[in-house]
Amino acid sequence: MFLRQVWTVCAKDLRSELRTKEALNSSLAFALTILLLFSFAFDPGADQIQEISGGLLWMSYAFAGALILNRSFARELFNDCLDALIFSPVPGAALFLGKALASFVLLLIVELACLPVFGIFYNVAWADRFGWHLFVLVLASWGLTVVGTMFSALTVNLRMRELMLPMLLYPMMIPALMSAMHLTTVLMSGQAIGGDHWIWVRLLIGIDIIFTALAVALVEVVLVG
Amino acid sequence: MRTKVIYALSIFAALMLVRNLYVIFLGLPDEKDQGAIYRIIFFHVPSWFTSFAMFIVSGVASGLYLWKGRQRNDELAVAATEVGTVFVAIGLATGMIWARIIWGIWWTWDARLTWALITWLIYAGYLMLRRGIDDPTARARLSAVFNMFAFTSVMITYKAIEWWRTQHPAPVLTIRGADGLMDPLMERMLYLNWLPMLALAVVLVMIRMRQEGEQREIESLRRMAHAL
Amino acid sequence: MDARNFTYMFYGFAAVWVIVVVYVISLVMREGKLRRELDGVRRMLEDKEAKR
Numbered sequence: 001m002f003l004r005q006v007w008t009v010c011a012k013d014l015r016s017e018l019r020t021k022e023a024l025n026s027s028l029a030f031a032l033t034i035l036l037l038f039s040f041a042f043d044p045g046a047d048q049i050q051e052i053s054g055g056l057l058w059m060s061y062a063f064a065g066a067l068i069l070n071r072s073f074a075r076e077l078f079n080d081c082l083d084a085l086i087f088s089p090v091p092g093a094a095l096f097l098g099k100a101l102a103s104f105v106l107l108l109i110v111e112l113a114c115l116p117v118f119g120i121f122y123n124v125a126w127a128d129r130f131g132w133h134l135f136v137l138v139l140a141s142w143g144l145t146v147v148g149t150m151f152s153a154l155t156v157n158l159r160m161r162e163l164m165l166p167m168l169l170y171p172m173m174i175p176a177l178m179s180a181m182h183l184t185t186v187l188m189s190g191q192a193i194g195g196d197h198w199i200w201v202r203l204l205i206g207i208d209i210i211f212t213a214l215a216v217a218l219v220e221v222v223l224v225g
Numbered sequence: 226m227r228t229k230v231i232y233a234l235s236i237f238a239a240l241m242l243v244r245n246l247y248v249i250f251l252g253l254p255d256e257k258d259q260g261a262i263y264r265i266i267f268f269h270v271p272s273w274f275t276s277f278a279m280f281i282v283s284g285v286a287s288g289l290y291l292w293k294g295r296q297r298n299d300e301l302a303v304a305a306t307e308v309g310t311v312f313v314a315i316g317l318a319t320g321m322i323w324a325r326i327i328w329g330i331w332w333t334w335d336a337r338l339t340w341a342l343i344t345w346l347i348y349a350g351y352l353m354l355r356r357g358i359d360d361p362t363a364r365a366r367l368s369a370v371f372n373m374f375a376f377t378s379v380m381i382t383y384k385a386i387e388w389w390r391t392q393h394p395a396p397v398l399t400i401r402g403a404d405g406l407m408d409p410l411m412e413r414m415l416y417l418n419w420l421p422m423l424a425l426a427v428v429l430v431m432i433r434m435r436q437e438g439e440q441r442e443i444e445s446l447r448r449m450a451h452a453l
Numbered sequence: 454m455d456a457r458n459f460t461y462m463f464y465g466f467a468a469v470w471v472i473v474v475v476y477v478i479s480l481v482m483r484e485g486k487l488r489r490e491l492d493g494v495r496r497m498l499e500d501k502e503a504k505r
Contacts (some may be wrong), residue, residue, distance in 0.1 A: 147374070154367050160357050168354060171346040172374055175381060199388050203381075210377055218370045221291060262458035265465040272469070311476045318468040326461045425473070432480055439487045446494045453501045 005090045009098025010105075016075070017106060023068045024106055031064035031114050035121060044122050053124045054185030058177050060114065062144065062170070065107050068146030070165055072103050073156040080155065092220035098216075100149040107141050124188045132193060136183045139204045143176030143211060150215040153222050179204040231431050234424045241421035243415070253411060262326050266411075267383050269319040271419035275426050279309030280348070280379045282430075285351045287372035290365060296441070297434075299365035302372060303355060304433035306348055313345045336389035340382035347375045361444055 017023060042049065070128040076082035085095060115133070122209050126133065151169050155161045179200040186197055193201065249267050256263035265316035283305035320338070321331045332338065351371055358364040 059407075150374070153369060155354075157363070158357050164278070164354060164357050168350045168371065171343055171350055172378075174343050175378070203388075207377075211374070214373055214377075218291070218373060221366060222370055238485065259456045262462045268466065268469045308476075311472060315469050315472050319465045319474060322461055322465040322468060326458050355469070370469055429476070429480070429496070432484075436480070436483055437488055439491060443490050443494055446491075446498055449500060450494065450498050453505070 002091070002094055005094035006098045006101065009085075009090065009095055010101040013072075013099055013102035014105060017102070019193040023071045024109065027067040027106075028110050028113060030067060031060045031110055032117060034063055035059035035114065035118055039121065049122050050124055050189040051185060053118075053122060053188040054181040054183070056122075057114070057118055057184055058140070058181045061107075062173060062177055063143075064114075065141075065144055065148065066166060068103050068106050068110070069145065069152050069169070070162070071152075072099050072149050073152040074161065076155065082158070086223050093216045093224050094147065095223070096153065096215060096219040097214060100145050103149055104142060104145040107145055108137065111137055111141060125190055126188065128190060129187055129192070132187055136180055136187070136204070139201075139208055140176050140180035140183075143204065143208050144173055145212045146208070146215050147172050147176070150211075150219065150222075153219060157205055160167055175207050176204060179207075227431060227435070231428050234263065234428045237393065237423040238421040238428065241417075241424070245418045245421065249414065249418075253414065256285045259327060262323060265319050265323045267414055267418045268422075269316060269323060270415055271422045272315040272319065274419050275422050276309045276312035276316060276422065279305045279426060279430070280314060280344075280376065283309060284372060284376040287369040289358070290369045291373075292347070296365065299369065300434045300437040300441075301430070302369065303342075303352075304430040304438055306351055306431055310345060310348050310352070311342065311429070312422075312426065313348070317341060317345070335393055336385040337382070337393040340378065340385045343384050347378050351375055361441060369386045 012158070035056070038044075038060070042052070042056075073082065076085060086092075090098075115126050148169060151165060151172070154162045155168070158164050182200050183197065183204070185192060186193060249264055253264075255261055271320070283302045286298045286305060288303040289295070290302060324333065325331050351368060354371055355364055355368050358367060
Protein backbone atom coordinates (compact mmCIF):
# COMPACT_ATOMS: atom_id res chain seq x y z
CA MET A 1 0.00 0.00 0.00
CA PHE A 2 2.70 2.43 1.07
CA LEU A 3 4.81 1.45 -1.93
CA ARG A 4 1.85 1.96 -4.25
CA GLN A 5 1.41 5.47 -2.89
CA VAL A 6 5.11 6.21 -3.32
CA TRP A 7 4.90 4.96 -6.87
CA THR A 8 1.80 7.04 -7.63
CA VAL A 9 3.43 10.26 -6.48
CA CYS A 10 6.64 9.39 -8.31
CA ALA A 11 4.80 8.55 -11.55
CA LYS A 12 2.77 11.74 -11.31
CA ASP A 13 5.91 13.86 -10.95
CA LEU A 14 7.73 12.06 -13.75
CA ARG A 15 4.75 12.31 -16.09
CA SER A 16 4.27 16.03 -15.53
CA GLU A 17 7.99 16.57 -15.98
CA LEU A 18 8.23 14.50 -19.15
CA ARG A 19 5.31 16.40 -20.69
CA THR A 20 7.03 19.75 -20.40
CA LYS A 21 10.68 18.69 -19.89
CA GLU A 22 11.24 22.11 -18.30
CA ALA A 23 13.55 21.10 -15.47
CA LEU A 24 15.22 18.34 -17.45
CA ASN A 25 16.15 20.53 -20.42
CA SER A 26 17.29 23.51 -18.40
CA SER A 27 19.32 21.43 -16.01
CA LEU A 28 20.97 19.46 -18.82
CA ALA A 29 21.83 22.64 -20.70
CA PHE A 30 23.13 24.17 -17.50
CA ALA A 31 25.33 21.17 -16.71
CA LEU A 32 26.84 21.24 -20.19
CA THR A 33 27.45 24.99 -19.93
CA ILE A 34 29.32 24.49 -16.67
CA LEU A 35 31.43 21.73 -18.22
CA LEU A 36 32.22 24.13 -21.05
CA LEU A 37 33.12 26.91 -18.62
CA PHE A 38 35.55 24.63 -16.81
CA SER A 39 37.51 24.20 -20.01
CA PHE A 40 38.43 27.90 -19.83
CA ALA A 41 39.42 27.67 -16.19
CA PHE A 42 41.80 24.76 -16.73
CA ASP A 43 43.84 23.47 -19.60
CA PRO A 44 41.50 20.69 -20.80
CA GLY A 45 44.30 18.71 -22.44
CA ALA A 46 46.60 18.64 -19.42
CA ASP A 47 47.45 15.43 -17.63
CA GLN A 48 46.36 16.83 -14.29
CA ILE A 49 42.79 16.92 -15.56
CA GLN A 50 42.32 13.37 -14.33
CA GLU A 51 43.20 14.43 -10.82
CA ILE A 52 40.43 17.01 -10.73
CA SER A 53 37.96 15.30 -13.07
CA GLY A 54 35.76 13.98 -10.25
CA GLY A 55 35.56 17.44 -8.74
CA LEU A 56 34.61 19.08 -12.03
CA LEU A 57 32.00 16.49 -12.86
CA TRP A 58 30.30 16.56 -9.47
CA MET A 59 30.37 20.33 -9.27
CA SER A 60 28.39 20.53 -12.48
CA TYR A 61 26.04 17.78 -11.22
CA ALA A 62 25.47 19.64 -7.98
CA PHE A 63 24.65 22.93 -9.69
CA ALA A 64 22.47 21.30 -12.32
CA GLY A 65 20.81 19.05 -9.74
CA ALA A 66 19.81 22.03 -7.63
CA LEU A 67 17.67 23.22 -10.54
CA ILE A 68 15.72 19.96 -10.52
CA LEU A 69 15.48 19.77 -6.72
CA ASN A 70 14.45 23.39 -6.47
CA ARG A 71 11.34 22.60 -8.48
CA SER A 72 10.47 19.40 -6.66
CA PHE A 73 8.05 21.06 -4.27
CA ALA A 74 7.92 24.52 -5.80
CA ARG A 75 6.12 23.16 -8.86
CA GLU A 76 3.15 22.28 -6.63
CA LEU A 77 2.67 25.87 -5.53
CA PHE A 78 0.56 26.82 -8.56
CA ASN A 79 -3.15 26.21 -8.15
CA ASP A 80 -2.52 25.19 -4.52
CA CYS A 81 -1.55 21.69 -5.60
CA LEU A 82 0.69 21.38 -2.53
CA ASP A 83 -2.23 21.83 -0.14
CA ALA A 84 -4.23 19.29 -2.10
CA LEU A 85 -1.37 16.80 -1.85
CA ILE A 86 -0.95 17.37 1.87
CA PHE A 87 -4.65 16.90 2.55
CA SER A 88 -4.85 13.80 0.38
CA PRO A 89 -4.77 10.46 2.23
CA VAL A 90 -1.15 9.88 1.13
CA PRO A 91 1.12 10.04 4.20
CA GLY A 92 3.89 12.63 4.22
CA ALA A 93 6.61 9.99 4.07
CA ALA A 94 5.14 8.47 0.89
CA LEU A 95 4.77 11.90 -0.66
CA PHE A 96 8.38 12.66 0.16
CA LEU A 97 9.78 9.36 -1.07
CA GLY A 98 7.77 9.56 -4.29
CA LYS A 99 9.02 13.06 -5.00
CA ALA A 100 12.58 12.14 -4.07
CA LEU A 101 12.44 9.11 -6.36
CA ALA A 102 11.20 11.20 -9.28
CA SER A 103 13.94 13.80 -8.79
CA PHE A 104 16.44 10.98 -8.42
CA VAL A 105 15.50 9.52 -11.80
CA LEU A 106 15.71 12.93 -13.47
CA LEU A 107 19.05 13.64 -11.84
CA LEU A 108 20.41 10.28 -12.99
CA ILE A 109 19.28 10.98 -16.56
CA VAL A 110 21.13 14.31 -16.55
CA GLU A 111 24.22 12.74 -15.02
CA LEU A 112 24.34 9.83 -17.43
CA ALA A 113 23.92 12.20 -20.35
CA CYS A 114 26.79 14.39 -19.14
CA LEU A 115 29.22 11.56 -18.44
CA PRO A 116 30.11 10.66 -22.06
CA VAL A 117 30.22 14.33 -23.04
CA PHE A 118 32.65 14.94 -20.23
CA GLY A 119 34.68 11.92 -21.31
CA ILE A 120 34.95 13.23 -24.86
CA PHE A 121 35.74 16.84 -23.96
CA TYR A 122 38.32 16.12 -21.30
CA ASN A 123 39.66 12.80 -22.54
CA VAL A 124 39.12 10.80 -19.36
CA ALA A 125 38.39 7.10 -19.06
CA TRP A 126 34.80 7.04 -17.89
CA ALA A 127 33.77 3.77 -19.56
CA ASP A 128 36.30 1.64 -17.65
CA ARG A 129 34.83 0.22 -14.48
CA PHE A 130 31.44 1.51 -15.50
CA GLY A 131 29.77 -0.60 -12.82
CA TRP A 132 31.69 1.21 -10.13
CA HIS A 133 30.89 4.54 -11.72
CA LEU A 134 27.23 3.65 -11.64
CA PHE A 135 27.52 2.54 -8.01
CA VAL A 136 29.02 5.87 -6.95
CA LEU A 137 26.58 7.77 -9.13
CA VAL A 138 23.54 6.08 -7.61
CA LEU A 139 24.67 6.38 -4.00
CA ALA A 140 25.80 9.99 -4.22
CA SER A 141 22.82 11.11 -6.28
CA TRP A 142 20.46 9.61 -3.75
CA GLY A 143 22.25 11.50 -1.00
CA LEU A 144 21.95 14.74 -2.94
CA THR A 145 18.32 14.07 -3.80
CA VAL A 146 17.22 13.30 -0.26
CA VAL A 147 18.77 16.46 1.17
CA GLY A 148 17.60 18.50 -1.79
CA THR A 149 14.00 17.29 -1.72
CA MET A 150 13.81 17.74 2.03
CA PHE A 151 15.11 21.29 1.87
CA SER A 152 12.87 22.00 -1.07
CA ALA A 153 9.95 21.08 1.18
CA LEU A 154 11.47 23.09 4.01
CA THR A 155 11.79 26.30 2.03
CA VAL A 156 8.76 25.98 -0.22
CA ASN A 157 6.69 28.60 1.61
CA LEU A 158 9.51 31.03 2.24
CA ARG A 159 9.60 34.54 0.86
CA MET A 160 13.21 34.22 -0.28
CA ARG A 161 13.00 30.63 -1.42
CA GLU A 162 15.37 30.99 -4.37
CA LEU A 163 18.01 32.65 -2.23
CA MET A 164 17.60 30.44 0.80
CA LEU A 165 17.68 27.03 -0.83
CA PRO A 166 21.19 27.07 -2.33
CA MET A 167 22.59 28.59 0.83
CA LEU A 168 21.19 25.79 2.97
CA LEU A 169 21.60 23.06 0.39
CA TYR A 170 25.23 23.19 -0.71
CA PRO A 171 26.90 22.99 2.73
CA MET A 172 24.66 20.06 3.60
CA MET A 173 25.47 18.34 0.31
CA ILE A 174 29.20 18.53 0.97
CA PRO A 175 29.56 15.15 2.71
CA ALA A 176 28.01 13.31 -0.25
CA LEU A 177 29.72 15.52 -2.82
CA MET A 178 33.11 15.17 -1.19
CA SER A 179 32.96 11.38 -1.20
CA ALA A 180 31.61 11.29 -4.76
CA MET A 181 34.31 13.65 -6.01
CA HIS A 182 37.03 11.61 -4.39
CA LEU A 183 35.74 8.24 -5.60
CA THR A 184 35.06 9.47 -9.14
CA THR A 185 38.56 10.93 -9.36
CA VAL A 186 40.00 7.60 -8.27
CA LEU A 187 37.95 5.78 -10.90
CA MET A 188 38.72 8.28 -13.66
CA SER A 189 42.44 7.93 -13.14
CA GLY A 190 42.04 4.22 -13.76
CA GLN A 191 42.51 2.93 -10.22
CA ALA A 192 40.36 0.44 -8.37
CA ILE A 193 38.51 1.30 -5.20
CA GLY A 194 40.15 -0.33 -2.23
CA GLY A 195 42.23 0.24 0.86
CA ASP A 196 42.00 3.86 1.97
CA HIS A 197 39.13 4.64 -0.37
CA TRP A 198 36.65 2.47 1.49
CA ILE A 199 36.17 5.14 4.11
CA TRP A 200 34.55 7.31 1.42
CA VAL A 201 32.22 4.52 0.32
CA ARG A 202 31.25 3.95 3.92
CA LEU A 203 30.69 7.66 4.47
CA LEU A 204 28.51 7.77 1.37
CA ILE A 205 26.37 4.83 2.47
CA GLY A 206 26.15 6.13 6.04
CA ILE A 207 25.03 9.55 4.88
CA ASP A 208 22.40 8.06 2.59
CA ILE A 209 20.96 6.02 5.43
CA ILE A 210 21.03 8.79 8.03
CA PHE A 211 19.61 11.48 5.78
CA THR A 212 16.89 9.22 4.41
CA ALA A 213 15.84 8.18 7.90
CA LEU A 214 15.83 11.77 9.16
CA ALA A 215 13.90 13.01 6.16
CA VAL A 216 11.25 10.29 6.30
CA ALA A 217 10.81 10.81 10.04
CA LEU A 218 10.59 14.60 9.88
CA VAL A 219 8.86 15.38 6.60
CA GLU A 220 5.41 15.15 8.18
CA VAL A 221 6.37 17.91 10.64
CA VAL A 222 7.63 20.09 7.81
CA LEU A 223 4.58 19.73 5.60
CA VAL A 224 1.73 19.56 8.08
CA GLY A 225 3.10 21.13 11.26
CA MET B 226 16.49 35.00 39.71
CA ARG B 227 17.75 34.68 36.15
CA THR B 228 19.57 38.01 36.41
CA LYS B 229 21.26 36.86 39.62
CA VAL B 230 22.45 33.65 37.98
CA ILE B 231 23.81 35.64 35.04
CA TYR B 232 25.74 37.97 37.36
CA ALA B 233 27.03 35.13 39.53
CA LEU B 234 28.24 33.12 36.55
CA SER B 235 29.90 36.15 34.93
CA ILE B 236 31.76 36.99 38.11
CA PHE B 237 32.83 33.38 38.47
CA ALA B 238 34.03 33.30 34.85
CA ALA B 239 35.94 36.55 35.21
CA LEU B 240 37.69 35.55 38.44
CA MET B 241 38.52 32.11 37.15
CA LEU B 242 39.93 33.51 33.89
CA VAL B 243 42.18 35.97 35.71
CA ARG B 244 43.42 33.23 37.96
CA ASN B 245 43.98 30.92 34.98
CA LEU B 246 45.83 33.59 33.03
CA TYR B 247 48.16 34.04 35.98
CA VAL B 248 48.93 30.32 36.07
CA ILE B 249 49.18 30.02 32.27
CA PHE B 250 51.73 32.82 32.00
CA LEU B 251 53.64 32.56 35.22
CA GLY B 252 53.03 29.08 36.56
CA LEU B 253 53.57 26.91 33.49
CA PRO B 254 56.89 26.60 31.65
CA ASP B 255 57.34 27.00 27.89
CA GLU B 256 56.81 23.92 25.81
CA LYS B 257 60.00 22.20 24.66
CA ASP B 258 59.56 22.60 20.88
CA GLN B 259 56.93 25.28 20.51
CA GLY B 260 58.03 27.91 22.99
CA ALA B 261 55.40 30.24 24.34
CA ILE B 262 52.86 29.79 21.59
CA TYR B 263 51.61 26.43 22.84
CA ARG B 264 49.66 28.46 25.41
CA ILE B 265 47.07 29.07 22.73
CA ILE B 266 45.91 25.51 23.41
CA PHE B 267 44.35 26.68 26.67
CA PHE B 268 41.88 28.69 24.64
CA HIS B 269 41.79 26.73 21.41
CA VAL B 270 40.75 23.34 22.79
CA PRO B 271 38.30 24.58 25.46
CA SER B 272 36.55 26.78 22.92
CA TRP B 273 36.01 23.76 20.68
CA PHE B 274 34.75 21.79 23.65
CA THR B 275 32.38 24.65 24.41
CA SER B 276 31.11 24.94 20.86
CA PHE B 277 30.50 21.19 20.67
CA ALA B 278 28.65 21.34 23.96
CA MET B 279 26.55 24.20 22.59
CA PHE B 280 25.69 22.31 19.41
CA ILE B 281 24.77 19.22 21.38
CA VAL B 282 22.51 21.34 23.61
CA SER B 283 21.00 22.96 20.53
CA GLY B 284 20.43 19.60 18.84
CA VAL B 285 18.77 18.15 21.93
CA ALA B 286 16.66 21.29 22.38
CA SER B 287 15.48 21.12 18.78
CA GLY B 288 14.68 17.44 19.17
CA LEU B 289 12.68 18.19 22.30
CA TYR B 290 10.90 20.99 20.50
CA LEU B 291 9.86 18.63 17.72
CA TRP B 292 8.68 16.14 20.32
CA LYS B 293 6.94 18.37 22.86
CA GLY B 294 6.47 21.65 21.00
CA ARG B 295 7.53 23.89 23.86
CA GLN B 296 8.69 27.38 22.88
CA ARG B 297 11.43 27.51 25.48
CA ASN B 298 13.21 24.65 23.75
CA ASP B 299 13.20 26.60 20.53
CA GLU B 300 14.62 29.65 22.32
CA LEU B 301 17.33 27.49 23.82
CA ALA B 302 18.16 26.00 20.40
CA VAL B 303 18.72 29.41 18.76
CA ALA B 304 20.66 30.79 21.68
CA ALA B 305 22.94 27.75 21.92
CA THR B 306 23.53 27.68 18.17
CA GLU B 307 24.45 31.33 18.02
CA VAL B 308 26.85 31.11 20.96
CA GLY B 309 28.21 27.89 19.47
CA THR B 310 29.08 29.63 16.20
CA VAL B 311 30.88 32.35 18.16
CA PHE B 312 33.03 29.74 19.88
CA VAL B 313 33.69 28.01 16.57
CA ALA B 314 34.94 31.36 15.31
CA ILE B 315 37.26 31.56 18.32
CA GLY B 316 38.44 28.00 17.73
CA LEU B 317 39.11 28.63 14.04
CA ALA B 318 40.88 31.95 14.66
CA THR B 319 43.16 30.62 17.40
CA GLY B 320 43.80 27.48 15.39
CA MET B 321 44.82 29.48 12.34
CA ILE B 322 47.17 31.70 14.31
CA TRP B 323 48.73 28.66 15.94
CA ALA B 324 49.05 26.87 12.61
CA ARG B 325 50.80 29.88 11.09
CA ILE B 326 53.72 29.22 13.44
CA ILE B 327 53.69 25.46 13.82
CA TRP B 328 52.75 24.39 10.27
CA GLY B 329 53.91 27.58 8.56
CA ILE B 330 50.53 28.15 6.93
CA TRP B 331 47.26 29.71 8.05
CA TRP B 332 45.07 26.98 6.73
CA THR B 333 45.39 23.45 5.46
CA TRP B 334 42.62 21.47 3.86
CA ASP B 335 42.74 18.48 6.11
CA ALA B 336 39.62 16.66 7.20
CA ARG B 337 39.30 18.16 10.67
CA LEU B 338 39.69 21.75 9.55
CA THR B 339 37.48 21.32 6.52
CA TRP B 340 34.67 19.74 8.51
CA ALA B 341 34.91 22.39 11.18
CA LEU B 342 34.47 25.05 8.50
CA ILE B 343 31.54 23.17 6.93
CA THR B 344 29.87 22.86 10.33
CA TRP B 345 30.23 26.56 10.85
CA LEU B 346 28.70 27.30 7.45
CA ILE B 347 25.77 24.98 8.12
CA TYR B 348 24.98 26.59 11.45
CA ALA B 349 25.30 30.03 9.89
CA GLY B 350 22.69 28.74 7.42
CA TYR B 351 20.50 27.79 10.37
CA LEU B 352 20.67 31.30 11.77
CA MET B 353 19.92 32.81 8.37
CA LEU B 354 17.02 30.42 7.79
CA ARG B 355 15.43 31.74 10.97
CA ARG B 356 15.61 35.29 9.66
CA GLY B 357 13.85 34.27 6.48
CA ILE B 358 10.68 32.96 8.18
CA ASP B 359 8.19 35.44 9.61
CA ASP B 360 5.67 33.19 11.32
CA PRO B 361 7.08 32.26 14.78
CA THR B 362 5.66 28.72 14.88
CA ALA B 363 6.77 27.85 11.37
CA ARG B 364 10.17 29.36 12.15
CA ALA B 365 10.61 27.19 15.22
CA ARG B 366 9.36 24.06 13.46
CA LEU B 367 11.38 24.35 10.24
CA SER B 368 14.59 25.42 11.91
CA ALA B 369 14.30 22.54 14.37
CA VAL B 370 14.11 20.13 11.43
CA PHE B 371 17.09 21.81 9.82
CA ASN B 372 18.99 21.52 13.08
CA MET B 373 18.52 17.75 13.09
CA PHE B 374 20.29 17.59 9.72
CA ALA B 375 22.96 20.05 10.83
CA PHE B 376 23.86 17.90 13.79
CA THR B 377 25.15 15.11 11.54
CA SER B 378 27.97 17.39 10.44
CA VAL B 379 28.97 17.90 14.07
CA MET B 380 29.23 14.15 14.42
CA ILE B 381 31.41 13.90 11.30
CA THR B 382 33.68 16.72 12.52
CA TYR B 383 34.09 14.91 15.79
CA LYS B 384 34.92 11.64 14.07
CA ALA B 385 37.07 13.14 11.28
CA ILE B 386 40.31 12.54 13.17
CA GLU B 387 39.62 8.83 13.53
CA TRP B 388 38.46 8.35 9.96
CA TRP B 389 41.14 10.19 8.03
CA ARG B 390 44.81 10.66 8.67
CA THR B 391 45.00 14.33 9.43
CA GLN B 392 47.63 16.95 9.99
CA HIS B 393 45.63 18.14 12.94
CA PRO B 394 46.74 16.19 16.03
CA ALA B 395 44.48 13.65 17.69
CA PRO B 396 42.29 14.86 20.54
CA VAL B 397 44.07 15.49 23.80
CA LEU B 398 41.88 12.99 25.54
CA THR B 399 43.43 10.15 23.54
CA ILE B 400 47.06 11.29 23.21
CA ARG B 401 47.39 11.29 26.97
CA GLY B 402 50.32 9.16 27.98
CA ALA B 403 51.13 8.16 24.38
CA ASP B 404 54.68 9.49 24.57
CA GLY B 405 54.32 11.99 27.32
CA LEU B 406 53.04 14.61 24.91
CA MET B 407 50.82 16.21 27.46
CA ASP B 408 52.10 17.18 30.86
CA PRO B 409 49.38 16.35 33.44
CA LEU B 410 49.66 19.89 34.81
CA MET B 411 48.99 21.33 31.38
CA GLU B 412 46.14 18.94 30.78
CA ARG B 413 44.54 19.95 34.04
CA MET B 414 44.85 23.56 32.96
CA LEU B 415 42.85 22.77 29.81
CA TYR B 416 39.88 21.65 31.84
CA LEU B 417 40.33 24.41 34.37
CA ASN B 418 40.14 26.93 31.58
CA TRP B 419 37.16 25.16 30.05
CA LEU B 420 35.11 25.91 33.18
CA PRO B 421 35.11 29.72 32.82
CA MET B 422 34.57 29.46 29.07
CA LEU B 423 31.58 27.24 29.62
CA ALA B 424 30.29 29.64 32.27
CA LEU B 425 30.71 32.50 29.80
CA ALA B 426 28.84 30.52 27.16
CA VAL B 427 25.99 29.79 29.58
CA VAL B 428 25.74 33.49 30.44
CA LEU B 429 25.61 34.42 26.76
CA VAL B 430 23.00 31.74 26.06
CA MET B 431 20.82 33.00 28.90
CA ILE B 432 21.03 36.58 27.66
CA ARG B 433 20.27 35.48 24.11
CA MET B 434 17.30 33.41 25.31
CA ARG B 435 15.86 36.40 27.11
CA GLN B 436 16.13 38.41 23.89
CA GLU B 437 14.36 35.67 21.98
CA GLY B 438 11.55 35.87 24.56
CA GLU B 439 11.34 39.64 24.05
CA GLN B 440 11.24 39.12 20.31
CA ARG B 441 8.29 36.79 20.75
CA GLU B 442 6.53 39.28 23.00
CA ILE B 443 6.94 41.99 20.36
CA GLU B 444 5.52 39.69 17.72
CA SER B 445 2.49 38.73 19.81
CA LEU B 446 1.83 42.38 20.74
CA ARG B 447 2.00 43.26 17.06
CA ARG B 448 -0.61 40.65 16.29
CA MET B 449 -2.81 42.04 19.06
CA ALA B 450 -2.42 45.55 17.66
CA HIS B 451 -3.49 44.32 14.26
CA ALA B 452 -6.47 42.51 15.72
CA LEU B 453 -7.75 45.65 17.42
CA MET C 454 60.72 36.65 14.83
CA ASP C 455 61.29 36.00 18.47
CA ALA C 456 62.43 32.55 19.45
CA ARG C 457 59.57 31.87 21.81
CA ASN C 458 56.88 32.83 19.30
CA PHE C 459 55.56 35.29 21.79
CA THR C 460 54.09 37.62 19.17
CA TYR C 461 51.71 35.06 17.70
CA MET C 462 50.72 33.84 21.12
CA PHE C 463 49.62 37.39 21.83
CA TYR C 464 47.69 37.49 18.53
CA GLY C 465 45.91 34.28 19.49
CA PHE C 466 44.87 35.58 22.90
CA ALA C 467 43.84 38.90 21.42
CA ALA C 468 41.68 37.12 18.81
CA VAL C 469 39.77 35.32 21.57
CA TRP C 470 38.96 38.54 23.38
CA VAL C 471 38.14 40.50 20.26
CA ILE C 472 35.64 37.87 19.08
CA VAL C 473 33.97 37.63 22.49
CA VAL C 474 33.77 41.41 22.84
CA VAL C 475 32.35 41.84 19.34
CA TYR C 476 29.65 39.28 20.09
CA VAL C 477 28.81 40.89 23.43
CA ILE C 478 28.53 44.30 21.75
CA SER C 479 26.20 42.80 19.15
CA LEU C 480 24.09 41.34 21.97
CA VAL C 481 23.92 44.69 23.76
CA MET C 482 22.94 46.47 20.56
CA ARG C 483 20.22 43.92 19.85
CA GLU C 484 18.97 44.32 23.41
CA GLY C 485 18.64 48.06 22.90
CA LYS C 486 16.86 47.60 19.59
CA LEU C 487 14.41 45.09 21.07
CA ARG C 488 13.67 47.35 24.04
CA ARG C 489 12.92 50.29 21.74
CA GLU C 490 10.74 48.11 19.55
CA LEU C 491 8.88 46.74 22.58
CA ASP C 492 8.23 50.25 23.88
CA GLY C 493 7.02 51.35 20.47
CA VAL C 494 4.61 48.44 20.11
CA ARG C 495 3.30 48.91 23.66
CA ARG C 496 2.68 52.59 23.05
CA MET C 497 0.92 51.80 19.78
CA LEU C 498 -1.29 49.30 21.57
CA GLU C 499 -2.16 51.80 24.30
CA ASP C 500 -3.05 54.42 21.70
CA LYS C 501 -5.34 52.03 19.94
CA GLU C 502 -7.01 51.00 23.19
CA ALA C 503 -7.51 54.64 24.19
CA LYS C 504 -9.18 55.42 20.88
CA ARG C 505 -11.72 52.64 21.22
